[in-house]
Amino acid sequence: KNQVEQSPQSLIILEGKNCTLQCNYTVSPFSNLRWYKQDTGRGPVSLTIMTFSENTKSNGRYTATLDADTKQSSLHITASQLSDSASYICVVSAIRNDYKLSFGAGTTVTVRA
Amino acid sequence: GAVVSQHPSRVICKSGTSVKIECRSLDFQATTMFWYRQFPKQSLMLMATSNEGSKATYEQGVEKDKFLINHASLTLSTLTVTSAHPEDSSFYICSARDLTDSYSNQPQHFGDGTRLSIL
Numbered sequence: 001k002n003q004v005e006q007s008p009q010s011l012i013i014l015e016g017k018n019c020t021l022q023c024n025y026t027v028s029p030f031s032n033l034r035w036y037k038q039d040t041g042r043g044p045v046s047l048t049i050m051t052f053s054e055n056t057k058s059n060g061r062y063t064a065t066l067d068a069d070t071k072q073s074s075l076h077i078t079a080s081q082l083s084d085s086a087s088y089i090c091v092v093s094a095i096r097n098d099y100k101l102s103f104g105a106g107t108t109v110t111v112r113a
Numbered sequence: 114g115a116v117v118s119q120h121p122s123r124v125i126c127k128s129g130t131s132v133k134i135e136c137r138s139l140d141f142q143a144t145t146m147f148w149y150r151q152f153p154k155q156s157l158m159l160m161a162t163s164n165e166g167s168k169a170t171y172e173q174g175v176e177k178d179k180f181l182i183n184h185a186s187l188t189l190s191t192l193t194v195t196s197a198h199p200e201d202s203s204f205y206i207c208s209a210r211d212l213t214d215s216y217s218n219q220p221q222h223f224g225d226g227t228r229l230s231i232l
Contacts, residue, residue, distance in 0.1 A: 041225075041228065043206050043223035043224050043225045043226045045223070046220035089156070101159070101221065103157045106156065
């Protein structure tokens with residue numbers, strides 16, 4: 001069973017609207033959680049990275065939250081743009097095993113005009 | 114920011130051919146690079162960890178004789194898919210970690226991937 005579960009699997013939103021993606025994990029002991037954006041046919045690009053003590057982190061219109069107690073994270077996209085259409089991947093790493101990353105299956109976001 | 118260059122971006126070849134994919138860290142040194150495979154609508158799956166100057170570490174189920182990895186310098190790792198068959202068709206992605214980064218909290222830097230299609 002995957003240690004990182006993302007929902008929804010996909011979503012379609014209208015340009016200018018907001019959306020929130022969810023990530024639940026069971027990786028332990030927790031080191032950090034990262035959100036990546038992956039455009040079709042490209043490699044993942046880091047959006048945010050959070051450690052145990054961080055509850056929220058922003059990168060432009062992207063805001064990630066982390067609740068290490070419930071092992072949940074979310075990625076909020078504000079005022080979506082057509083260029084936000086991509087797969088968003090939640091990645092979690094464990095303490096003392098930081099090189100091994102546990103990947104979620106991703107949420108495919110499609111922004112329509 | 115840190116850049117990882119992967120080449121080629123796309124390969125189409127006949128069954129039985131061996132294919133080499135290069136992964137270069139352009140503006141930093143990486144003692145460790147990672148090779149992933151990604152099937153459509155699925156997660157990246159770690160295939161192997163490439164260590165400069167030593168043998169690669171393969172994940173369970175990955176054939177080391179099938180996927181040859183060489184990490185000859187601090188900026189270059191290569192993955193060779195030997196005698197490729199249609200089932201090897203996939204999206205292969207490498208990543209690297211900056212040698213000078215602190216132990217944790219730094220993102221691995223990913224290449225743009227190689228789309229391999231075996232006919």
